[in-house]
């Protein structure tokens with residue numbers, strides 16, 4: 001008699017998509033367990049403490065925010081499907097954000113402001129690019145008309161479609177910069193549906209944040225999951241998926257234990273899920289010509305087929321660094337105003353690509369001031385926070401991983417360079433030394449941190465550039481959700497978990 005624990009569904013990863021899938025399945029009476037390698041839930045959107053201070057790992061803003069009463073959007077759908085009251089997330093709206101190309105005072109520098117009211121953005125485009133406004137409106141109509149969640153849409157270049165409407169390359173790049181930084185695993189271009197998802201998430205909908213950061217959202221998800229009877233095993237990664245006849249027959253955990261599950265949802269990425277699969281001699285995909293093959297042939301054939309398929313799922317190349325500066329004053333006290341998020345670029349064209357020859361590319365980036373959300377009763381975060389994200393090269397950071405001294409020195413060097421680059425896009429400081437003397441703590445994550453929190457190969461922030469909307473894998477009962485299924489961000493990842501749970505498990 002088998003002593004294995006059996007689940008209806010095993011979920012790999014307790015990030016946003018895994019937690020949301022778990023809640024949905026547990027609500028429908030499934031026996032479900034989430035296996036998480038890390039000691040804390042949240043994945044890329046978790047939080048950590050240093051010296052008693054809590055830091056969000058990735059959160060700048062929750063995208064897709066809509067006000068109460070707006071129906072049929074990702075946020076409202078996910079609240080309904082997870083039976084969450086919107087007040088539980090306690091989301092507070094952004095004040096205002098902008099895309100700025102060209103440093104302060106430089107000839108040709110342009111800013112496009114936006115808020116959670118799309119009319120503000122449209123008006124900014126009309127003011128700054130009067131010759132492009134008709135094209136911009138036509139683009140907006142195309143975005144509205146597109147069904148971005150279709151599971152069988154053919155991939156199309158977003159650059160091509162945007163260029164049909166927008167002739168000015170500066171405006172084109174200013175539209176791509178925010179949507180790429182917040183959700184493109186592809187360099188230079190995006191798949192059109194992905195562009196539409198992100199355009200709606202950022203500009204039609206908008207930004208919000210709970211006063212206490214991402215831990216509010218994680219707490220709500222964990223409570224719902226527990227109350228619905230879901231099980232969770234932390235510090236308990238999945239090491240291997242054992243197959244039999246094209247199905248996952250068992251999961252081997254990091255501690256060597258084996259469990260079985262009728263369905264497996266993996267939120268860890270396509271390449272990373274494939275890497276767990278250990279094909280069995282009984283897997284018909286690896287029989288040769290339908291007949292039993294000598295073991296040596298079988299081995300060779302299986303190996304080459306695995307390699308073959310792996311090459312079809314490209315690893316992501318894009319990674320980020322982020323600096324966090326904690327201040328004993330609010331950002332506004334430095335004359336930095338009310339901006340919540342600033343997407344910046346200093347080059348003639350916006351280069352969304354992995355920097356080949358440097359660990360970090362400081363030419364463009366994202367500044368985030370978590371203080372600048374409209375918190376209830378004009379409440380203020382107790383400390384100022386200045387976060388700045390730039391593109392980074394995983395391999396060049398990885399080369400330093402064996403030398404803690406060099407790694408630390410590189411972090412220190414880039415911390416200064418990133419802050420210097422970002423400050424060019426902020427109002428000048430009255431006293432340049434003021435920032436340093438107001439700094440009470442700093443931290444920085446690198447591509448290696450991303451791998452630590454997500455397990456993503458090559459620190460790929462948004463996973464593989466090729467997304468797998470139906471979430472199917474080589475195995476009939478293993479499905480993808482989250483980053484590599486294609487919906488990104490906190491809300492996108494949760495919706496991905498819900499939709500894959502519905503599609504592959506509940507609707508079967």
Ligand SMILES: Cc1cc2nc3c(=O)[nH]c(=O)nc-3n(C[C@H](O)[C@H](O)[C@H](O)COP(=O)(O)OP(=O)(O)OC[C@H]3O[C@@H](n4cnc5c(N)ncnc54)[C@H](O)[C@@H]3O)c2cc1C
Pocket residue numbers: 012013014015016017018035036037038041042043044045057058059060061062063236237238239267268320322389450452453454455456461481482483484487488489490491493
């Ligand atoms: C720097 C940064 C800033 C971001 N900012 C925002 C933002 O402001 N707003 C926003 O909406 N989104 C933001 N995002 C995007 C958002 O964080 C992600 O899209 C989303 O959290 C992905 O969730 P997920 O569940 O798909 O994957 P993940 O968060 O990657 O979760 C996967 C989980 O699987 C676990 N795991 C990996 N391998 C194994 C294994 N073998 N066994 C068990 N467990 C395993 C990992 O530890 C992890 O917990 C940001 C991302 C980054 C990196």
